[in-house]
Amino acid sequence: RKEVEQDPGPFNVPEGATVAFNCTYSNSASQSFFWYRQDCRKEPKLLMSVYSSGNEDGRFTAQLNRASQYISLLIRDSKLSDSATYLCVVFGTGGGNKLTFGTGTQLKVEL
Amino acid sequence: EPEVTQTPSHQVTQMGQEVILRCVPISNHLYFYWYRQILGQKVEFLVSFYNNEISEKSEIFDDQFSVERPDGSNFTLKIRSTKLEDSAMYFCASSSRTGWDTGELFFGEGSRLTVL
Numbered sequence A: 001r002k003e004v005e006q007d008p009g010p011f012n013v014p015e016g017a018t019v020a021f022n023c024t025y026s027n028s029a030s031q032s033f034f035w036y037r038q039d040c041r042k043e044p045k046l047l048m049s050v051y052s053s054g055n056e057d058g059r060f061t062a063q064l065n066r067a068s069q070y071i072s073l074l075i076r077d078s079k080l081s082d083s084a085t086y087l088c089v090v091f092g093t094g095g096g097n098k099l100t101f102g103t104g105t106q107l108k109v110e111l
Numbered sequence B: 001e002p003e004v005t006q007t008p009s010h011q012v013t014q015m016g017q018e019v020i021l022r023c024v025p026i027s028n029h030l031y032f033y034w035y036r037q038i039l040g041q042k043v044e045f046l047v048s049f050y051n052n053e054i055s056e057k058s059e060i061f062d063d064q065f066s067v068e069r070p071d072g073s074n075f076t077l078k079i080r081s082t083k084l085e086d087s088a089m090y091f092c093a094s095s096s097r098t099g100w101d102t103g104e105l106f107f108g109e110g111s112r113l114t115v116l
Helices: none
Strands: A004-006 A011-014 A019-025 A032-038 A044-050 A055-057 A060-065 A070-075 A084-091 A099-101 A105-110 B005-007 B010-013 B019-024 B031-037 B043-050 B053-057 B065-068 B075-079 B088-095 B111-115
Touching (some): A004 A084, A019 A084, A019 A105, A032 A060, A032 A070, A044 A055, A070 A084, B005 B088, B010 B019, B019 B031, B019 B088, B019 B111, B043 B065
Antiparallel strands (some): A004 A019, A019 A070, A032 A044, A060 A070, A084 A099, B005 B019, B031 B043, B043 B053, B065 B075
């Protein structure tokens, strides 16, 4: 089983739509969880952290379910500029002090 | 805004040649990382560096790879004898604290390595 698993997509959605991405992780001892965004051929950038209580940042909502080892990201009112690859990222997998990235889910927002 | 800078942005080399990729992390950061991303694949951890020594490395980071912080500002990745499969984008990253409490690694724009 992959350490961090995501549906690669692409998700093609119209502007204004709501879209949800899911991620699962294999190591129950993982400590912290994040969503990063990566534009084509660019570096990853932190989008938001993910907490068990759920957290929201504008149009973005992230949720963590430790029991199911499942992380989600919801984007409301999607915009053309949201088109990117969304990376599920886990810290502390395997006891290490590093970030482990999923393969990413590609989002394309269309007119 | 402070940023991580990497040079070169693109390097083409022949198989078997040595390559050095350079990074200048953000000045007050203490933790440094190299990641790589083969085209179309995920971002993979190579090595982390703290207090002038390697703190963790992956299986990818074999004897062909080495890192150095020679002068307190630069952080370099050396590949001693490049192979075709080393072709990838190499990202340098730095952090002021370990990833667990902020999750924010600041990445450079990457150095694309093409091995022919």
